[in-house]
Amino acid sequence: MKDSLASSFEKIYGCKAEVFAQAPGRIEFIGNHTDYNAGFTMGVAIDKVVMVALSKRTDRKICFASIKSGEVVEIDMDNIERQKREYNWVNYPLGVFKFLLDAGLEAKTGFNMLDMSNLPAGAGLSSSAAIELSSAFAMSELYGFNADLKTKVRIGRKCENHFVGMPCGILDQGVSGFGKKDALVFIDCKSEDFSNAPLPSTCKFWLFNSTKKHALVDGMYEARHNECMEASNVLSGGDSRLLREFSIEDLESKKAELSENAYKRAKHVIEENSRVLSAKEALANGDIQMVGKLLVQSHKSSQMLFENSCEELDFLVDEIIKNKNVYGARLSGGGFGGAVMALTNENFGTEDAQEIEKAYASKFGKKPMVFTCSAGDGAKLV
Numbered sequence: 001m002k003d004s005l006a007s008s009f010e011k012i013y014g015c016k017a018e019v020f021a022q023a024p025g026r027i028e029f030i031g032n033h034t035d036y037n038a039g040f041t042m043g044v045a046i047d048k049v050v051m052v053a054l055s056k057r058t059d060r061k062i063c064f065a066s067i068k069s070g071e072v073v074e075i076d077m078d079n080i081e082r083q084k085r086e087y088n089w090v091n092y093p094l095g096v097f098k099f100l101l102d103a104g105l106e107a108k109t110g111f112n113m114l115d116m117s118n119l120p121a122g123a124g125l126s127s128s129a130a131i132e133l134s135s136a137f138a139m140s141e142l143y144g145f146n147a148d149l150k151t152k153v154r155i156g157r158k159c160e161n162h163f164v165g166m167p168c169g170i171l172d173q174g175v176s177g178f179g180k181k182d183a184l185v186f187i188d189c190k191s192e193d194f195s196n197a198p199l200p201s202t203c204k205f206w207l208f209n210s211t212k213k214h215a216l217v218d219g220m221y222e223a224r225h226n227e228c229m230e231a232s233n234v235l236s237g238g239d240s241r242l243l244r245e246f247s248i249e250d251l252e253s254k255k256a257e258l259s260e261n262a263y264k265r266a267k268h269v270i271e272e273n274s275r276v277l278s279a280k281e282a283l284a285n286g287d288i289q290m291v292g293k294l295l296v297q298s299h300k301s302s303q304m305l306f307e308n309s310c311e312e313l314d315f316l317v318d319e320i321i322k323n324k325n326v327y328g329a330r331l332s333g334g335g336f337g338g339a340v341m342a343l344t345n346e347n348f349g350t351e352d353a354q355e356i357e358k359a360y361a362s363k364f365g366k367k368p369m370v371f372t373c374s375a376g377d378g379a380k381l382v
């Protein structure tokens with residue numbers, strides 16, 4: 001992949017790339033919509049990546065090209081502004097560059113950048129976090145800026161929140177940054193502590209993407225975010241403590257003051273935080289059956305309380321968990337369409353996946369996008 005990126009870079013820009021970095025996509029393992037509530041969550045970095053190549057320019061332009069789009073977008077580095085819809089893909093590395101400058105990166109001249117990816121497109125694997133983290137690594141290296149991993153992860157999230165305009169938490173960037181082969185990433189989103197939890201090598205991940213995307217998916221995400229903030233405002237009496245700080249008893253005692261939706265979203269988040277901690281403990285005890293049960297409980301809670309599932313995802317989970325080689329399955333990521341993750345033993349194979357594909361196709365008239373992957377390392381220079 002690096003050789004092919006290097007030669008495309010030379011063709012497009014007429015010079016050699018000086019720096020290469022890569023960052024993986026992620027699967028959300030458990031902890032749905034807990035991250036921006038300062039809660040707990042777990043994800044897994046996968047063995048598929050976005051790779052970027054950079055070289056310095058002699059003027060003050062920054063140029064972005066993507067193998068996928070084939071076009072080059074040129075921006076004046078003294079006038080960094082959010083790009084319009086058709087160039088939205090540029091906003092991820094552009095926002096990262098802007099916040100690296102704010103953090104102290106010094107750049108006398110601009111750069112050329114090209115990206116390439118072997119992450120399946122639109123599969124719900126957070127290619128945006130992967131481009132943010134790979135850009136943060138490559139840009140820091142190119143300009144000799146000494147930022148630690150946590151700073152790069154936080155800059156990735158800042159780019160989403162304050163440049164792209166997506167009010168996400170730190171899950172995607174944290175996992176893409178702190179991923180480790182054969183391990184999960186556990187995140188305490190309040191202290192922003194990242195640690196790894198080993199995963200038995202007999203466990204496999206399968207992803208079943210419904211290929212359904214709710215037309216208002218960004219708006220729905222924001223709506224859920226707002227409902228959670230509404231609940232935490234009531235519970236904290238306005239002192240800005242987030243849902244992480246509260247127990248089910250706290251919630252019940254304020255039920256009368258909450259809208260029905262705010263109550264349901266908060267109940268999901270509070271219970272989901274406990275499920276993440278239980279899953280972490282079960283993993284440490286080698287109790288994978290228990291982990292699987294918690295995954296299914298998490299899905300049911302997304303379905304009934306957070307209401308970010310849909311008919312397609314519910315069907316996939318129900319079909320997948322019928323298979324005896326499956327420990328558990330749940331929707332993974334923002335929801336309202338997107339993908340279901342299954343945790344299986346090593347006997348689950350292509351034929352099992354095909355059976356589920358067939359059942360899905362006969363109900364919904366189209367096949368889900370299915371693939372398997374394993375836990376890979378986080379972002380790095382290559």
Ligand code: GLA
Pocket residue numbers: 028031032033034035036126168169170171172333334335
């Ligand atoms: C998306 C966001 C994450 C997280 C999940 C839901 O993937 O980018 O920050 O909120 O949804 O858990």
